[in-house]
Amino acid sequence: MSSTIGDRIKMTIYGESHGPSIGVVLDGLPAGVALDLEAIGREMKRRAPGQNKLATPRKETDSFTIESGFFEGRTTGMALCVRIENHNAHSRDYSLLKDVMRPGHGDYPGFIKFHGANDYRGGGSFSGRLTAPLVFAGAVAKQLLSREGILVAAHVAEIAGIKDRPFRAVGESRETLEALQADYIPLLDSTVREPMQDAITKARAEKDSVGGCIECMAVGIPAGLGEPYFDSVESKLSHALFSVPAVKGVAFGDGFALAGMKGSEANDPMALKQDKVVCTTNHNGGILGGITNGMPVLFRVVIKPTPSIGKLQHTVNVRTHEETTLEVTGRHDPCVVPRAVPVIEAVTAWTLLDLLFLMKRG
Numbered sequence: 001m002s003s004t005i006g007d008r009i010k011m012t013i014y015g016e017s018h019g020p021s022i023g024v025v026l027d028g029l030p031a032g033v034a035l036d037l038e039a040i041g042r043e044m045k046r047r048a049p050g051q052n053k054l055a056t057p058r059k060e061t062d063s064f065t066i067e068s069g070f071f072e073g074r075t076t077g078m079a080l081c082v083r084i085e086n087h088n089a090h091s092r093d094y095s096l097l098k099d100v101m102r103p104g105h106g107d108y109p110g111f112i113k114f115h116g117a118n119d120y121r122g123g124g125s126f127s128g129r130l131t132a133p134l135v136f137a138g139a140v141a142k143q144l145l146s147r148e149g150i151l152v153a154a155h156v157a158e159i160a161g162i163k164d165r166p167f168r169a170v171g172e173s174r175e176t177l178e179a180l181q182a183d184y185i186p187l188l189d190s191t192v193r194e195p196m197q198d199a200i201t202k203a204r205a206e207k208d209s210v211g212g213c214i215e216c217m218a219v220g221i222p223a224g225l226g227e228p229y230f231d232s233v234e235s236k237l238s239h240a241l242f243s244v245p246a247v248k249g250v251a252f253g254d255g256f257a258l259a260g261m262k263g264s265e266a267n268d269p270m271a272l273k274q275d276k277v278v279c280t281t282n283h284n285g286g287i288l289g290g291i292t293n294g295m296p297v298l299f300r301v302v303i304k305p306t307p308s309i310g311k312l313q314h315t316v317n318v319r320t321h322e323e324t325t326l327e328v329t330g331r332h333d334p335c336v337v338p339r340a341v342p343v344i345e346a347v348t349a350w351t352l353l354d355l356l357f358l359m360k361r362g
Helices: 037-047 091-098 107-113 121-126 128-146 174-180 190-205 233-241 255-260 337-361
Strands: 010-015 021-027 065-068 080-085 151-159 212-219 247-252 270-273 276-279 297-303 313-317 322-326
Touching: 010 128, 021 128, 037 128, 037 337, 080 128, 107 121, 128 151, 128 337, 151 174, 151 190, 151 337, 174 212, 212 337, 233 247, 233 297, 233 337, 247 255, 297 337
Parallel strands: none
Antiparallel strands: 010 021, 021 080, 065 080, 151 212, 212 297, 247 297, 270 276, 313 322
16 A cells, blocks of 8 residues: 655555544655644534534544654754544444445545455545545645745635536636635635535435535746656646545546537737746646646535435445445534545645755755
């Protein structure tokens, strides 16, 4: 199993959903960096479960303990090791799932891959619980990026077919982007909040779930970031984004809409603004040739509906080799999209920081 990502800086996550703890080790951070732990705590709370009726009722504070690499308010240069305890696991809810595979979940491929030795409780290492360490790493990365004038923010672009207005591709104000991080369902058009909430509530009542899209923007990105061919900005970001559970698609800039455009429509005209090269449009999401061009980096990700649902589903029992049916019990999000927003921001920030360190080294 690969649990480490990064080049100049490395992130390693560990743990399972119902184990004693989960956590992360961050290697390669420079020494002497002051970290705002309260700000990190606020980021962790954005993702934490059990905050309202739209999320899983599992109660986890996601409070963290820094075990090494941090002394008197600053990084020491040693690996930053962070532990997040699990407190509210109900493992008995998963006893049946040792043998009966949940449709749409990683249960069956994980059972085959690890010869039945994987921890099946709460999804084990396949659980969204493992995104908490990602948010910690991203919160650290955000603080380092802010010193370079870089800001990463995201909003819920769509839930159950109900759409928020998209980001203005050439950029949003920092005030607008920062304000998004104060809401559980961060939106640019608040009029769609209630319909989205109603769709989630209805799915829960029907023992079902809904998915959606998240749109993410990074502003203040310098031109020249990226290491083509195989470490292009799209390659690195896609690698990290597809590592987040439930992500099933990534599209940069206008994405699949580019297929229906002419070159004259898809190209981003260039101009000078106070001796700085800028583009007047941003159809390509701030990336050309795998390298940033100085425009905001912009992309969308698709988040699939939560696979653990209470509806009756057809499946198999891998112990008895019989077909059977399953109604999943336990505590699950009827929609993971809102809680995934800080996760998408986090892996984006961490990846951009790694690329920034690579560029500075070069």
